[in-house]
């Protein structure tokens with residue numbers, strides 16, 4: 454293995470979820486490459502305590518007050534930063550890279566805090582881009598901070614764009630596995646349980662993103678994420694169903710050439726890429742065996758069977774705070790589905806009804822985004838109550 458040029462100081466916020474734990478698995482492979490400065494959790498203080506014992510960070514951010522108390526009782530010799538503000542403080546500690554791995558809208562403020570402090574960010578947490586992508590990218594430009602995509606599709610596009618002009622891009626092809634229900638008639642999905650919806654065929658991920666993959670809203674959120682990360686309009690972002698999840702995404706150039714990035718379905722690869730960029734490092738992780746790939750297929754998505762994708766396109770085309778409304782409605786609906794309050798097929802109904810009811814503004818400021826987020830959550834809760842009362 455090549456010698457490391459220097460140890461990189463990193464913070465992983467938060468570290469108790471699927472992405473956080475994959476990131477720590479990368480660090481475990483490369484102890485001489487990384488120094489962990491801050492870790493974080495919302496509720497899983499016991500998982501965080503184990504991580505602190507192993508990786509010895511200086512700071513631990515814990516959002517949930519009970520979890521923060523429990524962690525303090527462990528006396529681990531770490532400085533505990535409490536609450537939402539604690540997470541923002543942790544994001545500001547000077548490091549080489551902050552890996553943003555919170556799920557949902559709760560990741561927006563820590564992401565902005567990291568950028569505001571001049572920290573380079575590696576971002577898995579896609580929802581902040583959907584809520585406030587313009588603001589995030591403007592802040593990054595203002596502070597001269599690189600934003601490295603960890604989401605496998607965007608990480609692929611980032612790699613395929615390297616060295617070429619954006620003006621030469623014809624379009625981006627985002628690949629989608631299709632999730633666990635692709636190809637099944639819509640009427641057969643009425644009784645899908647949360648347990649079935651989180652069983653993704655090719656990726657092992659947190660529950661919220663797994664439900665989003667099952668509705669295809671995940672791909673809709675990724676369209677918006679790509680718009681802001683790569684500065685392209687929604688019309689230049691195409692989605693193709695690729696059930697094998699080998700091609701992580703592609704860039705098609707004006708001369709007809711298509712560049713694809715391929716790899717195994719293992720988030721440690723994009724995480725390692727983002728944490729070591731712009732260098733490339735040797736890896737002992739299991740690679741793609743080209744001789745074992747039988748077939749790669751690509752198909753048009755079915756918008757009628759998976760209306761969330763069409764709803765995301767509608768919000769993306771409308772612009773302004775429409776995508777913040779989309780995101781808030783979806784988070785509220787997915788949470789209700791996971792608690793068995795609404796059926797699977799009602800997720801898109803809640804999002805559609807919320808988009809219809811909430812007026813979007815073309816004001817991209819943080820105050821306007823947070824206002825749209827709050828209004829959409831309240832509206833979506835009302836729609837969910839109505840669905841519940843009809844059941």
Ligand SMILES: NC(=O)c1ccc[n+]([C@@H]2O[C@H](COP(=O)([O-])OP(=O)(O)OC[C@H]3O[C@@H](n4cnc5c(N)ncnc54)[C@H](OP(=O)(O)O)[C@@H]3O)[C@@H](O)[C@H]2O)c1
Pocket residue numbers: 467468469470471472473493494495496497498516540554555556557559577578579580603604605656657658659660661662720
């Ligand atoms: N998993 C993947 O393979 C994958 C791939 C691409 C992109 N992403 C994106 O990466 C993000 C994380 O996904 P994930 O799959 O890792 O999710 P996950 O397994 O559900 O983990 C979520 C993390 O967020 C923390 N969290 C939850 N609510 C919070 C709050 N209110 N404030 C602060 N932290 C909070 C959780 O803390 P506790 O567990 O301590 O409560 C946990 O550390 C998502 O935006 C997802 O779309 C994930």
